[in-house]
Amino acid sequence: MTDFKMTRRKALGMALATAGAMMTSPAWAEVDFSGKTIEWIIPFSAGGGSDTWARFNAPLLSKYLPGQPTVVVVNEPGGGSTKGANLFAVRAKPDGLTLLGTSGSTQFPYLLGDPRVKYEYKDWKIAMAAPTGGVVYTSPSTGVEAVADLAKLKGQKLTYASQGATSLDLVPLLGFKLMGLDVQHVFGFKGRGDGRLAFERGETNIDYQTSSAYIKNVQPLVEAGQAVPLFSWGVLDEAGTIVRDPNFPDIPSFPEAYEMLTGMAPEGDDYDAFVAFFIAGFPAQKMAVLPKGTPDDIVAAFNAAFETMKQDPEYLANKQAVLGSYEQVTGGKAEGLFEMGTTISTQNRKNVVDMLGAHYGVKLGE
């Protein structure tokens, strides 16, 4: 009898405990996207880097999310990506069925305080971040034959083909300025590829390419003696400092090059401002974010899907072409990048905006 009672009580207790546990939600039990369609909003036109990145990830995401939902890429271009991000901020519900893919071009207007920006990064939850990197190179016509000659660039008139002062090319603009190089930025280029063409035609003498484009297109120029690599922008280590890019072990990082040129490690407000835009433009360039208030279990499901897809043969086969040699990150690492890539102090923002207004006629307050 007693035994039975005990057993019954035990059983009841166990049942209650199980029910209670289920109510407080282990992720696997509740998140199920079977039969659902997930829209991945890309605030750019079809065919660009962000679009390709999302289209590369979408089928894999579909395969590894619980319930194998359909994942479609929806292009909402306009306003240099601010339009699509604004729409996402207003429209998307926290049910995991809408995802936004941002890029440096979405982060920069936010960091600069562009009045077209109606979205708030801090509301969103990061699901995945895709870092990238780049290498700055110059023409041998400057007299520079190797990185060691970097100092020869000082005082020379350099020309750079830029996509615009508030575009991703703001990073080289701030970087060159920090180094004290005299660079004339010629605007209106359609992309880095367009800029590289101007370099190859001899119209410019300093340029940078993202890593995979550098390897494919500039490496041959280096071998032919038509280009000299100077420095990579670098990558972030665990502590959040910029270190040498492992893809280019023989090329110094930006801070190293700065030290070679000036004899000191870079520091101060201007450097902090550069770092803020650098992180938003390179280590945290592309991010997949979920809307405000998305429950943690849904975020966890996305994290897990992005993490497990890395073993998929399809992912391994094509990642080099799409991602370069950088690994997509999730979880704490992604959160760190997300935080750093969307934060700038008020004073640093004002300094950059004022400088852009004074030197390049940029007006943001319209």
Place this chain on the structure above:
Amino acid sequence: MADTLLAALSALMTFDHLLYMLIGVTVGLVIGVIPGLGGIAGLSLLMPFLYGMDDISALAMLIGLVAVIPTSDTFSSVLMGIPGSSASQATVLDGFPLARQGQAARALSAAFISSMFGGIFGAVVLTGFVVVARPLILMFGSAELFMLALFGLSMVAVLAGRSLAKGLAACAVGLLIGSIGGAPATGEFRMTFGMGYLYDGIPLVVIGLGLFAVPEISDLLRRNASISDRPPLGSGWAKGFRDWYSNIWLSIRCSGMGCMIGAIPGLGGSVVDWIAYGHAVQTCKNPENFGKGDPRGVVAPESANNAMQGGALLPTMLFGIPGSGSMAVFLGGMVLLGMEPGPAMVTTNLDVTYSVIWSLALANVMGAGICLLLAIPISRLTQIRFPLLAPFMITLICFAAFQATRDIGDLLALLSLGLLGILMKRFAWPRPAMLIGFVLAPQSETYLYQAVQFYDWSFVTRPGVIIIGVLTLASVIFGIRKRVDDTGHVVSASKDTDEHEGRWTSRAPQIIFALMIVGLLIAGLKDALDQSFLAAVFPASVAVVGLAMALWLLPELIAGHRGHVSHYDSELDGETVGKAGIGGLWGGAFWIGGLVLASALIGFYLAMILFFVAFLHVRARAKPLQTLIMTAAAAAFILLIAKMLSLNFPSGLAQSYLDLPWPFR
């Protein structure tokens, strides 16, 4: 190299690869037929299927699609006078008159054979040049690109119409509209007038549809009849072939031009059809039939636009620089397949490049063959009463316009430009001149600014600049001698026309329209003067030139003698005047306006269904069952494409209050 070429061919010639190519070709043909939809939409449609495909099949499919769009877009250009895509606007000028004379099959076959020839020509050029193209392409710096933009603008001379002042003013307005949005040098936003939509400028497809499709639909709608006023004349195949064969040199020249314009990165090529058409008028003997149904006016643009696709592959594959929107999507597709464009495409990956080239040639043959088979059944459309076709056309152009940026602003811009187009057509302001200005505005401005930055003004002494400059000058001189008007008719600038009898006040509408253009130019000038020097100099100069032209034109309009070349008002002199059963000028615009307004209120999809029912019932007077079937068919078709493109329709006011499921969302 020959080994690689043959190896690539045999790799392609398997059942699987050809099947995938056929799929690409079929999708391309369908997309090309639908007005306004072009390569971007088609490639986006196929993109999700690339996952897991083998490289050669996938490339064959993508190339198949890109290659045949300029083939099948001819259908709506010839049969309805509505350009099927921006590549075949010029085909309308002579193709459509041929269709109305019952010779649709002849025009179509001439067009398809020219397209096929142009496509194969492009592939051959690609084969020969791909290995040596790199240094050639690098010869075109910003200074040369600016000169090429000027060369394109020089075609305005030949396309200016009866009044040079009107032509140049129209071109100035086009240049001004083309500079809406961020300034290339400073990023300042120009002429946005507080509207978020204008920040990115107006998309080309909206301009094309507004200026060319809307006026034509309105015009056809007023006539209330079928497009062709007589039964079709035989099959016309042999005739079409002879039309092409007897102009084979023209076809070769235009293919060469198309290929070159496509191959130079940064030029785009969306005006390649107009340049070819202008070239045909400039160089052909006996040009008086242009615009009235001269088959040479079909052969020239159709040879050029297919050849251009071959050329456009060069910068895309060699440099990773897409020359056009559809090439950008193609490039994205290559990357998804794990292929990176670059110099390796002519060394280690030469086999891939050759399989692309072979695919291009084969797809052109497939596409032209299928189109020739379909030419006769499809040309029967011209026998149908147009009001029954109109709701399809109106819905499709709105859908296509909305594809541009997926903003309700696309529809409003389509409507506004449509009204402008109707008035320009009425008063014989040359729309091609405006279009050319629009397309070349960003290129002229950006490349001039860059050239001055890089070389200072001494860029004018570069040999390439001088050569292109001489060509431009020749083109202007030839052009002024043989000018064609808005409909392509060659005119002589000095000859008066017979003008209707009437009071002086009958000139008021055209004077008012000219004053509206002056207003536009002044608004542009005023906006420019608020900008910094680098952002202002281009739009301000253009506006000043436009105003000078208007100052030349206005006195002629007001005080010119009866029948002066500047005078034209189709409501007084046009072919519809005094005929029975002609509807009002604004009928078409009214219906399109209704659809746009309803979309703004209740969203596009619901609005489209209501529009169909209302139009068929009220305007076309269709029977209830017919109305029901046609509405259902159209609704299902639009839904299918939207689903495949994963597209949200423009939402209206109602959607901001109500949470409706897709497709009503």
